[in-house]
Amino acid sequence: xxxxxxHRRQQAIARYLAGDNxxxxxxxxxxxxxxxxxxxxxYQADDPGWATGRSTQPRRTPSQTPQPIxxxxxxxxxxxxxxGQQGSAAAIQQGLTQQGSEPIPSLRTIxxxxxxxxxEAI
Numbered sequence: 001x002x003x004x005x006x007h008r009r010q011q012a013i014a015r016y017l018a019g020d021n022x023x024x025x026x027x028x029x030x031x032x033x034x035x036x037x038x039x040x041x042x043y044q045a046d047d048p049g050w051a052t053g054r055s056t057q058p059r060r061t062p063s064q065t066p067q068p069i070x071x072x073x074x075x076x077x078x079x080x081x082x083x084g085q086q087g088s089a090a091a092i093q094q095g096l097t098q099q100g101s102e103p104i105p106s107l108r109t110i111x112x113x114x115x116x117x118x119x120e121a122i
Contacts, residue, residue, distance in 0.1 A: 009039045009051040073113045
């Protein structure tokens, strides 16, 4: 039980199971009733990890640009910048069209791919 939030959740549920008034628990722990009900629903006596928080990250991203297309965008961007040309989304889109790549991502999608790549490089 290393995380203070886990202790807080366990304390709230222990008080609830002991029969304390929900309003009193929420007032004492400075939490909303919806918070207490959420953890009450997740409570499982046989699972000691019930109080651990869960990731809010999506398990999959079906609308994300496929990796091969994103890699072509990044490679073309690097090529354009190294040759001294402007590596803008419009230039990349034009380069992909000239290469015969299909499908051609929109300007906004190309911009997002470059942003995501820049964030990953940090």
